[in-house]
Amino acid sequence: MDRPKGLGLTTILMALCNVLIWATIKPGRPPYTQRMWLFFTFCIWIGYLFIWFYWEGKNWARIAVLLVSFTSIVNLFSWNTISLSPALQTTPARIVLAARAVLGAALLYWLNTGPVVDFFKRDRVVVPPQFRG
Numbered sequence: 001m002d003r004p005k006g007l008g009l010t011t012i013l014m015a016l017c018n019v020l021i022w023a024t025i026k027p028g029r030p031p032y033t034q035r036m037w038l039f040f041t042f043c044i045w046i047g048y049l050f051i052w053f054y055w056e057g058k059n060w061a062r063i064a065v066l067l068v069s070f071t072s073i074v075n076l077f078s079w080n081t082i083s084l085s086p087a088l089q090t091t092p093a094r095i096v097l098a099a100r101a102v103l104g105a106a107l108l109y110w111l112n113t114g115p116v117v118d119f120f121k122r123d124r125v126v127v128p129p130q131f132r133g
Helices: 007-026 030-056 060-078 089-109 114-119
Strands: none
Touching: 007 030, 007 089, 030 060, 060 089, 060 114
16 A cells, blocks of 8 residues: 555654754753753654654554644643743743644644555454454
8 A cells, every 4th residue: 555645744744843852952051951962862762763663654653643642732731831941941842842733733633534544554454244253
């Protein structure tokens, strides 16, 4: 089965949103910033691993993207608390928050359309009802 139209675009947009996390770290106290940078780098690499399997068409990766998309929208409730964080730059963090929420909303819709679901579930063996026990 061919890749659904938009899979490449969504993969690129997720990769860009993933790398934007680095823009949120506030430069400042060296040990704290270095630990935050290392932690965020680890999270970004884990995100790229999931994005790779999403590109490969694994259904579990589609489900993981759906869950992250939902939490990206829910994270909008932290809009006002970002400015209180000593480790995050307020404006870049809010831009990332908004971008991830918009992409998350689009992905929640698109990843549940028929052709996309069929593409991700293409490797499953379907047993016709007459052969089920």
